[in-house]
Amino acid sequence: MKILVRSLERTVTEAELLELFKAYGTVKSCTVVLDAATGKSKGFAFVDMPNGREAVKAIKGLNTLRLHGHGIRVKAVEDKPEAK
Template identity: 70%
Template sequence: MKILVRNLERSITEQELFDLFKPFGQVSDCTLVKDQATGKSKGFGFVEMPNGREAVKAIKGLNTYRVKGIGIRVKMAEDTEK
């Protein structure tokens, strides 16, 4: 299941994001979206968790969780392919 993570502090690393989700189960991929010109984080990213139950627990457990003083928003990513 692909998870959208928004409202991230711009200095967070992919490893920190991975470590945030790891206690909830297996994380198969973790990507921060970065500005192409500057290479800096745009403040959101995606986490892929193969187990749906674990992903739902992570979403419920981390939505509004404070990371570096900011409450993050976590939800299932919408499928844009149609």
């Protein structure tokens, strides 16, 4: 299950997020989205957890967690409808 993590403080690293999510289960990937021009964090990330149950527990457990002084927002990524 792909998870969106928003409202990240710009200094949060992929390693920090990985450790948070690993407490809930297997993490396939963890990517902080960077600005192409500056190379700095855009304040959000994607985490991919292959086990749906573990992902749901991570979402419930980490949503609104205060990380580096910011309350983060964690939710499942919704599939976009296919263009016709």
